[in-house]
Amino acid sequence: MEENSLSGYKLPTMEALPGTDATLPQIIRFAQSVDPTALFRERWGDNYQQNVAALWDRYVQSYKAGVEASGSADELLMCLAYDVVLGPYLGVPEPHKRPFLLWLIAGVRRRLQRPGGRNQNT
Numbered sequence: 001m002e003e004n005s006l007s008g009y010k011l012p013t014m015e016a017l018p019g020t021d022a023t024l025p026q027i028i029r030f031a032q033s034v035d036p037t038a039l040f041r042e043r044w045g046d047n048y049q050q051n052v053a054a055l056w057d058r059y060v061q062s063y064k065a066g067v068e069a070s071g072s073a074d075e076l077l078m079c080l081a082y083d084v085v086l087g088p089y090l091g092v093p094e095p096h097k098r099p100f101l102l103w104l105i106a107g108v109r110r111r112l113q114r115p116g117g118r119n120q121n122t
Contacts (some may be wrong), residue, residue, distance in 0.1 A: 014113070022102065032084065036077050037078070040108070056086075058080045069107025084101075
């Protein structure tokens with residue numbers, strides 16, 4: 001794992017990312033193991049709740065529009081962790097939820113593969 005600039009947060013390695021065949025429970029365990037909430041609470045302070053909701057909404061809208069997930073790896077992981085927490089309250093069936101979460105993970109994978117892309121917004 002590579003350390004992020006705040007809170008000693010470490011991004012996962014490529015090998016740690018769930019594959020495209022990952023089950024929903026595997027994705028949830030992964031999201032919980034790499035949850036960057038503390039990093040974003042530190043980064044955003046009192047604006048955390050407003051900003052995380054806006055970040056999540058931006059990714060949901062991008063997914064629905066069929067575009068590639070953009071942003072930094074830590075943002076994508078934050079959205080993943082936030083969605084996992086919201087999941088039971090959203091009423092979205094697993095056949096619809098799992099593809100969205102895998103789409104976020106695919107975005108993380110692209111950032112980790114890109115030289116210098118680990119902590120940079122795109």
